[in-house]
Amino acid sequence: MPELPEVETVRRGLSRLLEGLVITEVSHDNPKSFPNAEADVRSFLIGAEIVEVTRRAKVLLIELSTKYSLIIHLKMTGQLVYRGDTNFGAGHPNDSLVGELPDKSTRVTFTLSNGAHLYFNDQRKFGWVRLVPTAEIPMIDFFKRVGPEPLSDDFTWQIMKERLQRRKNTNIKAALLDQSVIAGVGNIYADESLWGAKIHPSILVKNVTDAKIKALHKALRDVLRLSIDKGGSTDKHYVDAEGKRGKYLTFANVFRREGQPCPRCGTIIEKSRVAGRGTHTCPHCQKLP
DNA sequence: CACTTGACCTGTCCGC
């Protein structure tokens, strides 16, 4: 569920909370969640200062002072939550979704030089933390293949068209979800941006007009920016670096709104399956040509 | 090669 706006929200929180701190201890309960954390990983981590927290697509990068970086993918249910000396939980006025930590979904715990902890929680164990030499990150297959950042200044509608043409014989929703086409788009913002541009998710890329691609380019960037502004989308799991929910779903137009009226025309929103995903559309606004 | 489907997991919800 964490897509670009959610991961970016976590990044901003971690950047503020972690930069300058030193890792003093690390533990993990699940080998799958930290696949290369064998034997001497502690010696590479303990004593390392956190220099900078960045993001590429849906992946978080924590650069350390030791020429190593932590790479973290939250996949669907991953959380990275910072806890200082007050281990607050649900019901606290800060709107925290998670309770006292660690809990049973905690996979990795970092202890920091100020006495705080960073918890990597992941109910479904799809996510992971890896330690890699910083210089080797560009050589990792994913980073070689991943498409452009949709919010970067040079991401024009023409670039978007060119990227989408790589998947011209598939439907537009599958192409949007393909990380090698455009970075960071997942199910929520695919549905929201297609509604915004009035495009049916099943239309083949080669049949989408330039005018529609232009509209999709604007709709996608608008919805990603709005969601970042609202702290992302929380359904069940996603929280920011302080455990707080995101508020975008309050503003969603179609996602998880089947049975409700389309905000634009009042037609009842439908849910179907496209590209193997639950897909939300307005049958009046989004028609196949 | 281009594209689609299934596997990876666990918790929740729905129908019987």
Place this chain on the structure above:
DNA sequence: TGCGGACAGGTCAAGT
């Protein structure tokens, strides 16, 4: 109430 099955959705491997 318990139980089976569908579903949630990011990514990669396997299948067509």
